[in-house]
Amino acid sequence: MKNWLNKSFIFLFASLALMSCEKDEDMVFVSEGTAPALTVSANSVVLEEDNADNNALKLTWTPADFGYQAAVNYVLEMDMKGNNFAAPVTAELGTDTEETFTVAQLNTLVNRLDIKAFNPNEIDMRVRASISPKIESPVSAVKTLTITPYLTEPPYATLYMVGDATDAGWNNGDAIAMLRDPNDLFKFTYTGKLKPGYFKFLGKRGGWAPMFGAGANNTLVFRETEADPDPASIQIQTEGYKTVTVDLRNNTYSITDYDASTKPVYNSIGIIGSFKPDATTDVWSKIVPMNKSSFNPHYWTVEYTFADDVEMKFRIASGWDSNWGAPAGEQEKLFNKAGGDNIIIPAGTYFIVFNDLTANYLFIKKN
Known part of the structure; x- marks a missing residue:
């Protein structure tokens, strides 16, 4: 009986040892990772809107090494020089080791930073490598570029x-x-x-x-x-x-x-549309009067809140002989020259400007 037990223990120990050896062969040791080395195609880039589709900058980097073959994902990080990437702008680069940005793509990224448009800006770039959220991501050494971006839209609703x-x-x-x-x-x-x-x-x-x-x-x-x-x-x-x-x-x-001598001077102009100007008046039946400049009788303003999305026009106080709307196909533009179709306005509070000399109008949404 004792001899049988000894054999059983020997067999069990040998089995455990064999299993341990098999697990050792399957084990993978992950190092902290060797950071990629970043190379840029230019140290100074001037971005111009006329060349939006042209290539502006090519980035290449060496593969990061984590000690075994794995799919490494790379991310570009950008920040103003000296900010130490406290709140960087990022762009996913995938698993390749190179990326080319067009003028428009690079300009869009740079404009997410606190830059001065149409002026040279010193911007830090680096590439981060990652295989898992649980493993520290090594980053490349920083490259500092001078980039002159443009704006696709000014920072002012108007002047x-x-x-x-x-x-x-x-x-x-x-x-x-x-x-x-x-x-x-x-x-x-x-x-x-x-x-x-x-x-x-x-x-x-x-x-x-x-x-x-x-x-x-x-x-x-x-x-x-x-x-x-x-x-x-x-x-x-x-x-x-x-x-x-x-x-x-x-x-x-x-x-x-500007010759205004042949232009009519209106006593009253207002906004009218698919909204009720008051609790007792139906839609499209009465204007909300705008304020006329005492010095310039062709310049009209009003601040108004639309509770819902609406369609509207500018119109004189009574009758439809003189009314102004949007150009065909541009009903949803808030900045344009008036024509004949209804103007589509999203709900909100707006400062509204209308110039009856030029039939131009402007909606500035209030915060």
Whole structure:
């Protein structure tokens, strides 16, 4: 009996030893990983919208090594120089060891950072390698590039004019809204009456920065913060109707005379549409009156809240002889020249501007 037990223990020990050997053969030891080495095709890149589809930058890197064959995923991290990647912008690079960005792709990434458009910016880049959330991801050494990006849309809903040449005077809370060009969102226009005097452009109502003032040869001087120098004012020498145009792509402005002598002057214009102006009035039956400038009788404004998505037009107080809508196929644009179709407006509170001289309108959504 004892001999049988001994044999049983010997057999069990041998089986366990064999199983242990088989497990040792299947074990994989994962190292912390060798970081990829990043190479960039250029140290300085100027991005231009006209070349949006062209290749701008190629990144290549050596494979990360974790001690065994595995699918390694790579991620590009970008941040402003000196931020130490505290809140980096990231882009998934997949499992390959190279990536080429077009001008548009790189510009989109860079614009997610706190950059200055149309100016050189020093930007840090690195590549992170990863095989599992449980294993530390090694990163490449940092490459610093100088990138000059562009904006696809300006940072301002519109620009405002303030100064004693305007109806607002120097009260920045009442600054006169300009209208955006639907075909070029970097162009802003104001067509209306101006007085002899001076004015400047503001990026928002109620503040003295951002601001644009006069430079040499009809160029603009930018004031980013109120701590920056105050730029010179732009002068209007004679009273009359003018068209003022600002081009933020080229940093220029122009002022030309406008003939308003044949334009009708309306007593009242308002908004009308698929919303009730009051509790007792049906839709499409009565306008919500807009406010007319006392100095410029063709410039109308109102702030209004739409509880739901609506369709609307601008119309005189009674009758449909004079009404303004959207161009065909552009009913959902908030910045464009009026035509005939209904304007589609999402629910929200808006500061609304309408110019009956040019049939241009503007909706600025309030926060």
